[in-house]
Amino acid sequence: MSAIIKLENVDLWYDKGKPTEVQALKNVSLEIEKGDYVAFFGPSGCGKTTILYALSGIDHLKNGNIFVNGTNIAGLSNTELAIFRQTNIGIIFQQFNILPSLTVLQNVALPMSFVGKNPEESEREARILLKRLNMDEYADRYQFELSGGQQQRVGIARALANNPQVIVADEPLGNLDSVNAKNVLEFLRELNEKDGKTIIMVTHEAWSLRDVKTIHYMKDGIVTGTKKQTSQHTKADAISAHLANELDPAKTEMALLKNELSARVLSNFLLRGYSMDEIRRFEFHLKERLKGKIKTDEFEEILDRPFKEGGVGLWKGKAKRLAQYVEGIVEKRHDIHAVYQIIEKYPELPIRDEVKQIRDWILLDYKGAVSHEQALSIDQAISDRMRNFISSGQFTQVLDMPERKHGVGLSFRTAERLSEKMETIMSGAETIAGPLASL
Known part of the structure; x- marks a missing residue:
């Protein structure tokens, strides 16, 4: 299967040249296959969210290249990146990031308007997405009228607007109770298995790796190892082997x-x-x-x-x-x-x-x-x-x-x-x- 995302010798700093300088990614090279379900797994501060933002074009590289669908996003301007993200990558944020001044329906329809769809078409497709997530009855509500789980479902629906091939999820379970967390994992698996979406998730919780096919372990800005899951090599085996080493x-x-x-x-x-x-x-x-x-x-x-x-x-x-x-x-x-x-x-x-x-x-x-x-x-x-x-x-x-x-x-x-x-x-x-x- 061909790679949909490729990172080559990626370095990324924050506040480079200042007293607060931090190198968040160190010479990272890897490939993500089309249709894969990938997780970057590691402790807080290891660089996993940074790598997610880098391959999404949110954070700018200092060295290296990132290819998404054959396009090197490291060479794109801010305007070009914004347009590229609208149709190629859907982002699910931990903090939901729902606009409080818009209704649920308007939040989901908004990305569609950015790519030139008329309001009627955007609203129709937004309702279809909300129905799939059992949120159609809340279409006219505002953020303050929703629970955390409902807000996350709105965030997922918005990420699916414009039908991107890649869905990235930054700690999508971080602000959810156990029931809603399991529901989100079920839907991510459905998007991967039924829709063929490439899912890239960041997590520090081992139990959330249950459906993941490829695990990239991270520590101090470096990918320290990668495990491919097969029917003979279960997720529990991969996690246990990693933890056994970490806990020695x-x-x-x-x-x-x-x-x-x-x-x-x-x-x-x-x-x-x-x-x-x-x-x-x-x-x-x-x-x-x-x-x-x-x-x-x-x-x-x-x-x-x-x-x-x-x-x-x-x-x-x-x-x-x-x-x-x-x-x-x-x-x-x-x-x-x-x-x-x-x-x-x-x-x-x-x-x-x-x-x-x-x-x-x-x-x-x-x-x-x-x-x-x-x-x-x-x-x-x-x-x-x-x-x-x-x-x-x-x-x-x-x-x-x-x-x-x-x-x-x-x-x-x-x-x-x-x-x-x-x-x-x-x-x-x-x-x-x-x-x-x-x-």
Whole structure:
């Protein structure tokens, strides 16, 4: 089968030549076959969304070429790219990006008007798309009248306007509950199997790879491996093999702490939905705060300051909340430093009180109820993680594992969020208290 997309030696930087410079993609070369169902899989900040935006023509390359249907989009102007995207690539965004001033029908019909279709034809085809997604009865509603799942279905219908051959989906399940997430996966599979669309999805959730045919694993802007799925080689096998390598403490634990749990990961975690420029600006100043080069009030002022004046441009309430959140991380890192000093001298000494404080902190924003048995399991997992008996990935697995198997029994997404929060205070602990492997 012929390649519909081809990347050749692609490099992409943000803020190149500035103090906040980040190389998001590093010499990426790969091909995507027509009719394939592809996923870029990896942790937050690894470059998977960047590669999606690059092959969609949203982000501009510094080096390399990207061919879509034989056209090298790296050489197109902004106007040419806009026209090219309208008919060749449909984009499903995590944040929905529905225009609030337009009805559902108008949002779906809008891309058709950009390619010269008359209003009657655009409206007729938009209604057909909405009906296919069981959204025709909501055609005259506005964004504020829709649930998250309904907004995502509108986003999918809009992506299908003008019948593009390629559909790209940027974390399409990120803002959905489990029921709507499964519905979206079912429809993506239908588009691939029945309509013959080439689907390209970005995800960090292994369970969402169930229907994917090709998985590209990413880390630190590099495609580290590719797995083709066949009837003999199941998706579970591919995922397990990848995770087995990632979760081997002897091989990768320190690399995870140094790379994945950096300010970049935390920035992507805290500013989901913001532009890449805003995230990178936030990341730069976050590093300064975590290193102690700027104080809390100065950090908050930078977050609130307009982007054009060198700040991040958040509104005041958001800036204050994020500054307080980061301060909590700084304080907890110092708490962990104190714990490390204890367990370095007395490895078997119980640290119940310290562990409980950390458990209370990571559960601070959790709205669900936690039973006494679950709290004990969380405490044991925190203690094991701090002593480096288990890795970050295994910590997530314990939180996600059913209670009948001696896990905590949380949903996978909740387990991931709590694990991310735990790792924000674990990262940097090595530089404060020495290598964890020595414990």
